Amino acid sequence: MAPARASHGKQKAHNDSSRILKRKRGQDELSTLAQRVDDLDPKASIKNFSELPLSEPTASGLEATHYKTLTDIQSRAISHALKGRDILGAAKTGSGKTLAFLVPVLENLYRKQWTEYDGLGALILSPTRELAVQIFEVLRKVGRYHGFSAGLVIGGKSLREEQERLGRMNILVCTPGRMLQHLDQTAMLETHNFQMLVMDEADRIMDMGFQKTVDAIIDHLPKEHQTMLFSATQTKKVSDLARLSLKDPEYVAVHEAAAAATPATLQQHYVVTPLPQKLDTLWSFIRSNLKSKTVVFLSSGKQVRFVYESFRHLQPGIPLLHLHGKQKQGGRMDITTKFSQAQHSVLFATDVAARGLDFPAVDWVIQMDCPEDADTYIHRVGRTARYEQVGRAVLFLDPSEEKGMLKQLEQKKVPIERINIKANKQQSIKNQLQNMCFKDPELKYLGQKAFISYVKSVYVQKDKEIFHLKELSLEDLASSMGLPGAPRIKFIKGDDTKERKNASRKMTQLSSDGEDDSDAGGQKKPKKNDENQVRTRYDRMFERRNQDVLADHYSKLINDDGTMVAPDADKGGEDADEDADFLSVKRRFAAGDAGLDQAKSDSDDSDDQRATKMVQIDGKEPLVIDSKRREKLLKSKKKLLKFKGKGTKLIYDDEGNAHEVYEMEDEDHFKARGDADVQRERFLAEETERTRHADLEDKELAREKRREKKEKRRARERALADEEAEEERGAQLLPFVGDDAESVASGPEEPTRPSKKQRVSAESDDESEEEPRPRKSKSKAKKSKSADPGPIETLQDLEALASGLLG
Incomplete structure (x- = not known):
């Protein structure tokens, strides 16, 4: 056993020594890496990642993902970030800002053996979920x-699942709202050792209303930490946050x-097209570029x-x-x-x-849709x-937006050229959209919401040099979207009311003499009876009310594409003739329709003339x-x-004369009685x-009711008092009455019997509030009395017993 124990001890000593050597080698690498970072010159021009003082895991990860050369923002920002300095970075879209902050995050935590x-060691904030997912990947x-x-x-995502895992996380990529929620509610999230805060697209985070949220997040973090802000454009709000x-x-x-704020490889053009023609232009463009990958930006989700x-x-x-x-x-x-992953596709998206x-x-x-400012334009084209x-x-x-937008783009160093549309390739989809909206109420509802959201997006814009709502032809825009008319918009109606209220009386009279009806954008509506205007079949369709409630015969007359059904030539005989002549006077009206009361038929056939009455x-x-x-x-x-x-509903007065429910008084009789005031x-x-x-009458009636109620209560109290007095009188006579019933029956001194009426009234008053007792029949009562007389307590009991004995 001893040799085995000795070999085990040698193995343990060998493992300990290898562990010590590995730890020492790691410490030497960290010290060498720290020395290389201290010796790094931030102003030196570095072109490849291999020239940077990076750890082995980071260098291997960059090589595996095929990142070799540095972009301008990466070469200038990574050097300062590795030294632990705060950075406020601005670079063009698509210039590689993501790696400019991810590499320092990994390196700083690695050198501190996190x-x-x-x-939590590092926090990366993103304005949108999609960008956060991309950074995380x-x-x-x-x-x-x-x-x-x-x-x-x-x-x-589930908040509880995130809370269970956050306590073990070293790096978090997040959106501001959910991160603040975790900092407030998740107890496992430790931030006392926090090292780095990164904000990507910092100006957008401030513009989206996250400024208070970001301030609250910073309050949760320790004061000593490294901060990096990156964006394609810098605004005043970002500079304010940077100072804090x-x-x-x-x-x-x-x-x-x-020379330009956008990449040199980007060709930028603009097209001046009226607002009602934008959908036609977009459709024509998509049809002409079916082998391309396109992103189309609009101003609202409903659009x-x-x-x-x-x-x-x-x-x-x-x-x-x-x-x-x-x-x-x-x-x-x-x-x-x-x-x-798509090779050819079109993506309709908001900002x-x-x-x-x-x-x-x-x-x-x-x-x-025109962007709200030049910065939004730069970010959009950066895709x-x-x-x-x-x-x-x-x-x-739109022609009203051209001057102001081009002025802003020029100030931001954005080179853009005007191009024209080829007229022979322009296609119109107005009639098709009208047909679809007519058949599909849900699509028509979407169009109305899209119209309102677009008008609202223009209305709330701060830059009034670009966006002029009253110069837009909104009625034509609604028509181009397939809508029967421009929907009413409350906030625009309120502005028009203010202007009419503040206008002079002379202008009000002039406007009242003309046509008062106007659309949502202030444009006058064309008169319906205008003879010079060409009215199509679709115009007449959209003038109908209750468009989604159609008669049963309508589906037989109209095809799916909105065209009339052609008469069936194969049918012969009388049925075919009747179908061809379905608009004649005889067949036009059913019994009970409004056309029945016309005087005579216009038929000229003498054979069909009938004797009229x-x-x-x-x-x-x-x-x-x-x-x-x-x-x-x-x-x-x-x-x-x-x-x-x-019919008219009549009511009758006290004298029996009939009158209508609502009658208007003669104006002369009304004025004869004096002034209206x-x-x-x-x-x-x-x-x-x-x-x-x-x-007063109601009060007197209430007093009378209270008086009657009080009298009834007093009567009940008097009846009870009389009842008690009679019972006491009977109790006083009981000691002088013998046990022999015959002596009682023939005794000379018979006490006076109490009044039955008083007893009945008293009992009825007392028992009126109690539950009614079940009554027994007289025969049963007699049998029960004769069988069991019961204890004799009152004079009435003695009388009942005597009457029973006498038969």
């Missing part, structure tokens, strides 16, 4: 050889010295959904996707994945997709021409009976009611006096 027991690829634990914290949370930051601005549903029904021949903030998180993830998202090989960026690849962007501008109905115009159908009408009281007119005061005085008298 473990899962040290708590890059972190997983680059940091695959590190031993850190990383987590993704965004909305739309950054200490002596390094401002790394790559594009300031550049995205309407355009997506409309184009999906029209089937342009290319896969369509849509992305907006109202979708569930799982659906948004699936859509971004599908679009990233949710405008920041930081890296879709590979995007050919076109179309901005159908293409990424990493020095080629891309193209087109901006649709006139029927007088309650003083109305005579009803012409010239066919068997109308003769049958006379036999139906229900159908004749429609020709008798509506005087009559009103007199009427109010009379009504006040009548109300006062009615109140």
